[in-house]
Amino acid sequence: MTDHRTEAAPKKASRRIPPLVWIVLALLVGWLVVALMQRQGSDRTPQGGAHPAQAEGTSIMPAAPAQGDAPATPAGTVNGPAQPPAQ
Structure with missing residues (x-):
């Protein structure tokens, strides 16, 4: 008996990346992209123009009384990350 098997070419393994x-x-x-656009330091106007971003105003932190083991916090001004240094 003769065996007539046809040899198929081996299939190439495909690497499908899931959706x-x-x-x-x-x-x-x-x-x-959004993060890079936001750190440019300018604000967009409704008309499509740009102007430099303004520094944040000074924030006032209210005093907090001591609670449990936490010490009391005095009142004062707080500088945020985009605020000029305190003078």
């Missing part, structure tokens, strides 16, 4: 990976990758790229 969820592409979605997560697109979200990360979009988030990075």
Whole structure:
């Protein structure tokens, strides 16, 4: 008896990337683009123009009484990350 098996070419292993990976990758790229646009230091006007971002105003922190083991906090001004240094 003769064996007439046809040898098929071996299939190349395909690496399919699941759609969820592409979605997560697109979200990360979009988030990075938005983050880079926001740190440019300018604000967009409704008309499409740009002007320099203004520094934040001084914040006043109210005094807090001591509670339990936590000490009392005195009142005073607080500088945020975009505020000029206290004088």
